[in-house]
Amino acid sequence: MSAQNSSYQHKLKQAADWCALLHSDAPTDEDIQAHHQWLNLHPDNQKAYDELTALWGEFNTPDTGLNGRVLNNVLDNKPPKRHGAAKAFLSIALFSGFGLLLNHLGFSGITADHYTLKGQTQTITLQDGSVITLNAQTQIDVEFNDQNRLIRLHQGEVHIDATTNPSWPLVVQTQDTSATALGTSFSVKARGQDTYVVVTESKVKLCYLPQNNCVTGKQGEAMEVEDRYLTGPYPTNPSIRLAWLNHRLVANDISLTVLLESLEAHYPGILMYQSTELSHIRVSGVYPTDNIELAMKMLASDPTIKHQSVANHLHFISLK
Incomplete structure (x- = not known):
């Protein structure tokens, strides 16, 4: 990032603070005077503030999930000593696209053994030689025991090139499913309670655990559990479904x-x-x-x- 862009992003953050304060229904005369002084310090200050103010108006609708009335109620319902915290929340909301900052960055689940944030992918090699590539915003835990090699996929998507060992199966487990490698290469995606599997080489068995129902897909096929219903296998194009790898x-x-x-x-x-x-x-x-x-x-x-x-x-x- 260039120094110029970094400086302007800093001014945007300052502008978000001013928007938060001036939309709080509680700015003092001193606040307003200080705001005018800040605007006059540099032309970019006025530019940044105008852009954030325009966005406030453009996205001040129920469809954004965070409108001016709701934000002002957040401030109104807090005692005075908490005003600073509410102002900080509003500032973060403005600068983070009206979303919670941690969720925006993908920090939920960072206690997992391996994880990626927004805009990241990661490839890891397990102790058995299997290679796992994590798509963006993915969290997994890895547990090797005497019975199996267990990958718990909490969120996101992984592609696995598994080492073959019939006596020590590799299993990817989501909330309600398990995908067992009967070969070497496949992907598993978890989105809420739904699970999607694409087989890129050999075979994979997908089981919907609440119903103890299983299907097996081979290379070039997909299976899924969506809305608690197991479907597949059906033909698919792995190069399209897994284009994120490239x-x-x-x-x-x-x-x-x-x-x-x-x-x-x-x-x-x-x-x-x-x-x-x-x-x-x-x-x-x-x-x-x-x-x-x-x-x-x-x-x-x-x-x-x-x-x-x-x-x-x-x-x-x-x-x-």
């Missing part, structure tokens, strides 16, 4: 909202958009997950989509 995301006539939700996990910055406004827009293409600027340019080539960015960190997507 820092790509393949969209084939999907909702723009779904695409943005997928891109968010791969980008450490902030994407801001209104889901209901964009959900009816359909998109197709191969989008880079390691170059958000290029991905946004590709989206903005659609004549109906508008993209704006602030300091290459905040990205706003809306309809023209």
Whole structure:
């Protein structure tokens, strides 16, 4: 990051603090005077404050999940001694795209044995020689015992190249499923209570544990447990489903909202958009997950989509 961008991001954070204070219904005359003095210190201060104020107005809707009335109620319902904490919450909300900062960065679950945050992937080699690649925002625990090699997937997606040992199976366990390697290469994705498996080599057995129901898929097939229902195996294209291994995301006539939700996990910055406004827009293409600027340019080539960015960190997507 250039020094210029870093300096401007610092001014954006200061502007977020001022927005938080001045929207709190409790600014004093001294606060207002200090705010004017800060604006006059540097032209970028006014620019940053204007941008944050405009965003406040643009995203002050129920669809963002955090509107001005709710934020002001947070401040109003706290005793005076807690005003600073509420102001800090509002400032974080402004600068973090109206989301909780820890969730935005993907810090939930960092007590796991291995984890990745937003915008990260990681490849690890286990003691048996098996290789696991973690997609963004993924958490796993690893437990080797006499019965099996157990990978607990709490969240996210992994691709595994497993060493073959029929007497010591490798099992990936999610909340309600287990995927047992009957060969060497496969992926498992956990999203809430749902589990998705793609077999890239040999075979994998997927079991839905509450019903003790299992199916086996082979190379080029997928299986899933979605809404408590086990389906598959069915043919799939692993190179498309696992394009994230090559820092790509393949969209084939999907909702723009779904695409943005997928891109968010791969980008450490902030994407801001209104889901209901964009959900009816359909998109197709191969989008880079390691170059958000290029991905946004590709989206903005659609004549109906508008993209704006602030300091290459905040990205706003809306309809023209």
